[in-house]
Amino acid sequence: SAVISQKPSRDICQRGTSLTIQCQVDSQVTMMFWYRQQPGQSLTLIATANQGSEATYESGFVIDKFPISRPNLTFSTLTVSNMSPEDSSIYLCSVVEVTGYQETQYFGPGTRLLVL
Amino acid sequence: LAKTTQPISMDSYEGQEVNITCSHNNIATNDYITWYQQFPSQGPRFIIQGYKTKVTNEVASLFIPADRKSSTLSLPRVSLSDTAVYYCLVGGLSGGYNKLIFGAGTRLAVHP
Numbered sequence: 001s002a003v004i005s006q007k008p009s010r011d012i013c014q015r016g017t018s019l020t021i022q023c024q025v026d027s028q029v030t031m032m033f034w035y036r037q038q039p040g041q042s043l044t045l046i047a048t049a050n051q052g053s054e055a056t057y058e059s060g061f062v063i064d065k066f067p068i069s070r071p072n073l074t075f076s077t078l079t080v081s082n083m084s085p086e087d088s089s090i091y092l093c094s095v096v097e098v099t100g101y102q103e104t105q106y107f108g109p110g111t112r113l114l115v116l
Numbered sequence: 117l118a119k120t121t122q123p124i125s126m127d128s129y130e131g132q133e134v135n136i137t138c139s140h141n142n143i144a145t146n147d148y149i150t151w152y153q154q155f156p157s158q159g160p161r162f163i164i165q166g167y168k169t170k171v172t173n174e175v176a177s178l179f180i181p182a183d184r185k186s187s188t189l190s191l192p193r194v195s196l197s198d199t200a201v202y203y204c205l206v207g208g209l210s211g212g213y214n215k216l217i218f219g220a221g222t223r224l225a226v227h228p
Contacts, residue, residue, distance in 0.1 A: 104165055
């Protein structure tokens, strides 16, 4: 399976600042996603990171707040802008690996963000 | 996107077999069924994936009836380290990948 790493693994930030989270995959993948998991909750899809074009955001998430870059098939960044305490969550990068007709989604270890 | 329903929580004891059933009445022809395990403060870990009948790997078995409207994850002889949240998801097939949408999951507690 694809090996996914995220940086930073955790951070504590002040409100009003921004944090950029990096996701690196050890192989080229077509599909990459960003999820958020708030404390005690399930995962919520933020957006699909499209290589060479603008990300596709889910309802409730906007580019100004969560700008995403996808410069190539192995790397993506998610920025959490103008942070507030409500942004305290685990942010997860996810990729799809294709084997024959089967597509399997794998997740990174997550970035734990605390906003004070 | 198919919606899934699974029990909120389950309790078991070490050495027992645990079966977690998930219903997905609106599953599409192109959808696979995938199960993930998640420990606190970690990303979800892929357990098993199947399309129909039975799939088995070194970790678990997945039973899918002919109508594919439900599936059962079977964990043989659980240990304390199997205490985690288990998610059942449907979606994803080559040529029309549907992003996976997570439900609430099943919180499994394994007791000594």
